[in-house]
Amino acid sequence: MTSRLAQVAPRRPTGRYVYESDSDDDIAVYGQGNAAAAAAAAAAAIAVASLEYSSDEESDLDSPPAGAARTLALANAIDPWDEWDQQCRQQAWRAASRNTVPRATSVQPKHDDVNELESMLSRFQLQQREAEARDKAEFEQRNAKLWDGIEKAIREAEKRAAHEAEQLAAARKRQEQAEAEAKRAREAEQARIAAEQRAAAEKRAKEEEQAKERLAAEAEAKRTAGMRGGDAIWPPAKAEYDEWTREMTRIKQDILPKIRENPDMRKRAFAAKRAITPKIGQLTNSASEITRITDAIDQVLREARNEGEIMYTWALNHLAKCLIRQAEQEVAAKQDTAFPLARVALGLVLLGHDIGTVLMARLVKKCPWVLGYVPPRDGLAEDAYRRKLGFKTSDETSQLYASRMSGICALYFAVLQSSISETVRTIKTSETPETLAGRVPESLRPSRMWTWQVRSMTPPHTQQPLVPALWCTFAEVAGPASLTRYGKQAAKLWRLLLGGVREHKLGPSGGPEHDAVHAALVKLQLVLEAWEQGSLDAHTTGGRYMDS
Known part of the structure; x- marks a missing residue:
């Protein structure tokens, strides 16, 4: 209790x-x-x-x-x-x-109080259980409501996820379809472009083939016209002269000023100049010396090429100037010195240098006679026209002028008659002569010997005072090579030339240069008659073969 x-x-x-x-x-x-x-x-x-x-x-x-x-x-x-x-x-x-x-x-009232207390306690406990039951019911109700909300949210999320998955699958399917359509369209476009390119390539190839055939026909026509002579040979000659004049103008306007205006490039150009100039002056006809100098100049040109086109073209132009200067001075006095110069120039061409183009441009500038062509006056004053013909000064004598032109032409003729197989001996290369021959520009090939002879026997060029002297130079330097290469055709041409000399059809009939022209004609007649008698070697220039 x-x-x-x-x-x-x-x-x-x-x-x-x-x-x-x-x-x-x-x-x-x-x-x-x-x-x-x-x-x-x-x-x-x-x-x-x-x-x-x-x-x-x-x-x-x-x-x-x-x-x-x-x-x-x-x-x-x-x-x-x-x-x-x-x-x-x-x-x-x-x-x-x-x-x-x-x-x-008595004790009975006490028991009643205890019972009442127990009753009160029972009521309290009952109330507590009822409260707990209500709380439990409310908790279970709230819990059930919460879980219902959670399950509803899960169902809605699953529904949204399923809907999004359906939309994503539909979008992916649409994308795949679009990509497939784009791929098909792209493949169709590529096929169309490829077909157009093939058609264009075939058309271009056909046009190129036709152009090649046309050029070949034109070249053949020019060649046959050159072989025949006549007025048809002069338009190609003028085109060549204009081409080389433009090249020389390009060098003077685009290359030389840039070197002058740039101190660093001018310094490097001066170093290349010092390396090239002495070697040209040291040249002899010895095979070992030609090999040494060709190799040394090749190294200088390679270094210049590595520095850019401007420096490389400048070095080529300076080398061409050195070769022509040597021809004007030394070759004019001693004609056999033209051969080692020609071998160095041709050797550098075979090594892949562009000296042929630059050299030809400078040759035409200094001596248009190398083309067998005299440019027209075109309204120029006397001094300007004389410079166009290669006169150094307005008061240069005809004799000195003829000597310089003969020396320059001797260098050119020596290049034309040089054998590639012999020149290969002076350069360091593993390529065959046939492969190397493709590097020689058309203007320096042996076929130009025939072109020069035909033009120099076609009026009005035959009436130029300098032509007899140049014919002598050609016969002495390149005569044997021309006769060997063209055989009966060359012999026929030379007999025709000899007849013209005997009949006084070559050179002017009078004028202030009569004595010089007459002396050249006498010399040419002796050379041609010696050839006719089979003793041309006595009149040809030595040095066609290198010293061992």
Whole structure:
């Protein structure tokens, strides 16, 4: 019973006394809503106190408790503890008297109170279980609602995911279809372009073939016209002259100024000039010397080519100037020196250098006679026209002019008659002579010997004062090679030339240059008659073969 009472009211101090506050204190402790509980707790406390103070035999409540005499006796001593104890007893008594009914004379009322407390406890427990049940039901309801929401969200998410997957699959399918269509269109376009390209290539190849055939026909016509002579040979000659004049103008306007205006390039050009110039002056007809100088100049040109087109073209132009200067000065005095110069020039051509183009442009500029052609005056003043013909100064004598032109032509004729198989001996290469021959420009090939002879026997060129002297130079330098190459055709041409000399059809019939022309004609007649008698070698220039 004590344990059940403890569930209702707070535990009180054990011992003889029960301390209790008045009803107001109980109300303050238990609250306004629990006043009944406070009253019950107070009643229980009174019942316990009554049981503790009762004896084995029932006694009347009006009689003082058994310890009262002892309390009164101690009161006389005015003990503070007893005074405080007495006050506590009185307070407990008053509180019990206010909140309880008079104590019964039997134990039955106590049992009723306990039953009431148990009933109250049962009600409290029932209320608690009901509250817990309500809370549980509410929790389960909220939980079920929450899970319903979660499941609904999951279903909606799954639905959205499925919808998005369907849309993605549809988009992917559309993309695949679009890509397939684009691929088919692209393949069709590529096939169309390829077909057009094939058609264009076939058309271009056909046009190129036709152009080649046309050019070949024109070249053949020019060749046959050149072989026949006549007026048909002069338009090609003029075209060649204009072509080389344009090339020389390009070099003068596009190359030389850039070297002059750039100090660094001018310095490198000067170094190349110092490397080239002395070597041309040291040249002899020795095979080893030609090989050495060709190799040295090849190295200089390779270095210049690595520095760019401008420097390379400048170096080629300077080399051509050196060769022509040597021809004007040394070859004019000693004709056999033309052969080693020609071998160096041809060797550099075979090594892949563009010296042939630049050399030909400078040859035509300095001596248009190498083409077997005299450019027209075209309204030029006398001094300007003389410069166009190759005169150095306005007061240069005809004799000095003829000597220089003969030297330059001797260099050109020496290049034309040079054997490629022999020149290969002076260069370092592993390629065959047949392959190397393709690098020689048309203007430096042996076929040009025939072109020059035909033009120089066709009027009005035959009436030029310089032609007899140039014919002598050709016969002495390139005559044997021309006769060997063209055989009966060359012999027929030379017999025709000899007849013209004998009949005084070559050269002008008079004029201030009559003596020089007459001397050249006499010399030419001696050479041609020696050839006719089979003793041309006595009149040809030595040096056609290299010294070992």
